[in-house]
Amino acid sequence: MRILLVDDSKTMRNIQKAVLAQLGYTEVMEAQDGQDALSKAPAFRPELMLVDWNMPNMDGLTFVKAWRSTNKTTPIIMVTTEAEKSRVIEAIKAGVNNYVVKPFTPDLLSQRIQETLAKTPAAAA
Amino acid sequence: MTQETIDKLVKIEVSSDKLEASLLLGANINPQELTPLYVATRMGELGLEQTSERTSAVLEAIATYVCNEGKPLRHRIARGTTPTHGTDGRLVLVDAVLEKHETTQTTARRDTDTTTSIDQRERSSVRWTEAGAVIARIQQATIGADGRDVFGRVLAARTGRVFEVSPDESVLVRADGACIALRAGVVEHSGRVLRVSNRLVIDGDIDFSTGNIRFPGDVEIARGIRDCFEVHAGGSIFVRDLVDAATMSCAHHMVLEKGIAARELGSLEVGKDLSARYLTNVRAVVGRDAIVEAEVQNCTLLIGRDMKSPGASIVRGDVSVARSCEIAELGAPGGAATTLRLGQIASVHDAMGALASAGAKARDRVDKANARLNELRSVKGRTGPDHAELLTEAQFEAQTAAKTYAKACRAGQMLHGFVDKHTKVHLVVRGAVHPQAVVHAGGWTATFTQTLKGPCVIEMDGKGELTVRMMVGKSEIVPLRKWARVVREEQHLNSRRVLEAMGIAA
Structure with a gap:
């Protein structure tokens, strides 16, 4: 399964990659902000995306809205420090499928990834 | 010349196998009376049908006779065809089974560098096959072709006998007659029996005449193993005589009836039990039991x-x-x-x-990770995104550790x-x-x-x-x-x- 990680922190991307590897997913591409992700995603054709909110150049929410304007199906998990309810609702309205608040444990992220994939039949298959 | 006289001078003789008829002409027959029609009539009396070939042969005979001025003549005028008997089916071993088996190491070295000298010990003369290889082909019996005698009667050809191989569980015979080895080993063929034995028997010593041995099954050596040779078996190894400084390994048992004197050069690796009369100056790793009689x-x-x-x-x-x-x-x-x-x-x-x-x-590592986590958790007041990321990192490290x-x-x-x-x-x-x-x-x-x-x-x-x-x-x-x-x-x-x-x- 192809998975795109969008986060400006290399450490966070490494942690996410390690969690994905434990789940058996190794086909991973990294992007350091929304703009970078928009340039890489069409060719990579991700089947899951983990997106940070606060990033330079283009934030995660703007990226999600831009991506959803052309692709309605790719499951997206927002991984962010934005914990307020209003922000969560804003993200979900933009097209996010699941939400993980930092700090998170590897087990929690792993659980959210599995939940999200289970709800997306094409991706789960 | 009377009819009776010409009838005596012109004879048609059929060979005992009835595959040939000849026209025999006596001396001084009147050429006017020796006509193709006459000869054809005589042939017809014997039951020899006329064909264009036979007519040509008769004309040729008469012409020759006339040219030779009435000298006695014998000329073949009819020929039958002999039957072609069918061939019996048989088993043909493929060349690879008959040729000497060289170790892959040697072959690879030859392929890559022809200038490198070859270790003669690696030139094994032992013949064995890999599992999955075609070891033989059944050549099918043929039915042959019937012949005919000069009277046109059929001479029946004998049909070849069908060959039926009796393979055991080590050989698969495909519909096209190819015999496939189902295990690695020595191909044994006698009469109808075809099998791949997983036991290799060496009648003499392991030396330059045999080269090193690498065999997937059991190896039985009637005599000994000379200095610096190697024997590796996927099954067991049995050696009846003395073993010098050899390198040996096997997955199952190793039996050295007279022992090994390895001069600190040889080594043994035994998957299961090692039995020997004596072991001298050798390094051995034995998976299960060691049974030594003397020393x-x-x-x-x-x-x-x-x-x-x-x-x-x-x-x-x-x-x-x-x-x-x-x-x-x-x-x-x-x-x-x-x-x-x-x-x-x-x-x-x-x-x-x-x-x-x-x-x-x-x-x-666990202690350090937990200490770091506790330190981050103990920070009071409102913390920013950086702190959240540090906490995530610490939690990840603590859980991984x-x-x-x-x-x-x-x-x-x-x-x-x-x-x-x-x-x-x-x-x-x-x-x-x-x-x-x-x-x-x-x-x-x-x-x-x-x-x-x-x-x-x-x-x-x-x-x-x-x-x-x-x-x-x-x-x-x-x-x-x-x-x-x-x-x-x-x-x-x-x-x-x-x-x-x-x-x-x-």
């Missing part, structure tokens, strides 16, 4: 289970036995540095060392269980243990200073001390210290100590 001299042996050698002496060298060891003598009366390690599996001992180190590191430590603990407990089950200190001495012999057992080193006369058993008592139990008389139990200087091995590593180092109970 183990200056050898390094690692025995995975028992040493069952009640008639054998161990003189010099270093022998490690995982479980029970029964021997006649240890060391020599004149004093010979001989080491016997009881209750040890060398590979497991190495693993214990690695695990103790890895386990301690994992525990240390905990999982690694848990794995190490499980491995430690498994190892402890394995060691507990597969090792013990139990030495039966039928003859004697001589001074300068050293026994390592249960964390003790016992260096013999006096001769201990058997039969007796050296084992651990309930307090973990080395004792001697005499096997005659009152079977009294005496501390080993009576015959040996016994000292605790401070660096001794056992599975219990490994668990202690990792902070868990056995």
Whole structure:
């Protein structure tokens, strides 16, 4: 399964990659902000995306809205420090499928990834 | 010339096999009367049908006769066809089975570098096949073609006999007649029987005439193995005569009827049991039991289970036995540095060392990760995104470290269980243990200073001390210290100590 990680922190991307590897997913591409992700995603054709909110150049929410304007199906998990309810609702309205608040444990992220994939039949298959 | 006269002078003769008819013409026949029609009439009387070929032959005969001025003539005028009998079906072994099998190493070296000299020992003359290879083809019987005699009667051809191969479970016969080896081994063919034997029998020595042997099944050698040759078998190895400094390995048993004298050059790797009359100057790793009849001299042996050698002496060298060891003598009366390690599996001992180190590191990592996590959690007040990321990182490290430590603990407990089950200190001495012999057992080193006369058993008592139990008389139990200087091995590593180092109970 192809998975795109969008986060400006290399450490966070490494942690996410390690969690994905434990789940058996190794086909991973990294992007350091929304703009970078928009340039890489069409060719990579991700089947899951983990997106940070606060990033330079283009934030995660703007990226999600831009991506959803052309692709309605790719499951997206927002991984962010934005914990307020209003922000969560804003993200979900933009097209996010699941939400993980930092700090998170590897087990929690792993659980959210599995939940999200289970709800997306094409991706789960 | 009267009709009667010409009839006598013109004859048609049919060969006894009826495959040829000849026109025989006597002398001075009137050419006016010798007409093709006359000859055709005579042929018809015999039942020889006219064909254009036969008419041509008759004309040719008459012309020749006339040219020869009426000299007697014999000329073939009709010919039948002999039947072509069918051929019997048969089994044809493919060339690869008949050719010498060379090891892949040799072949590869030839392919890559023709200038490199070839080790003649690697040129094996042994013939065997790989599993899955086509080893033979059945050549189908043919029905043949019928012939006809000069009268047009059919001469029946004999149909070839069908060949039916009788393969055993080692060979598959495909519908197209190809015979496939279902296992690697030596192809055996006799009459209808075709099989692949997983036993290779060498009638003589292993030397330059045979080259090194690498065979997937059992190898039986009628004589010995010469210096620096190698024999590797996927099954067992049986050697009837002496083995020099050879390198040998097998997955199952190794039987050296007369033993090995390896001059510290040879080595043995045995998956299961090793049996030999004697072992001299050899390094051997034995998966299960070692059974030696006479002597183990200056050898390094690692025995995975028992040493069952009640008639054998161990003189010099270093022998490690995982479980029970029964021997006649240890060391020599004149004093010979001989080491016997009881209750040890060398590979497991190495693993214990690695695990103790890895386990301690994992525990240390867990402690550090938890300390860092607690430090970050103790920060008061509102914290920013950077703090959240640091906490995520610390949680990840703490969880990863905990999982690694848990794995190490499980491995430690498994190892402890394995060691507990597969090792013990139990030495039966039928003859004697001589001074300068050293026994390592249960964390003790016992260096013999006096001769201990058997039969007796050296084992651990309930307090973990080395004792001697005499096997005659009152079977009294005496501390080993009576015959040996016994000292605790401070660096001794056992599975219990490994668990202690990792902070868990056995």
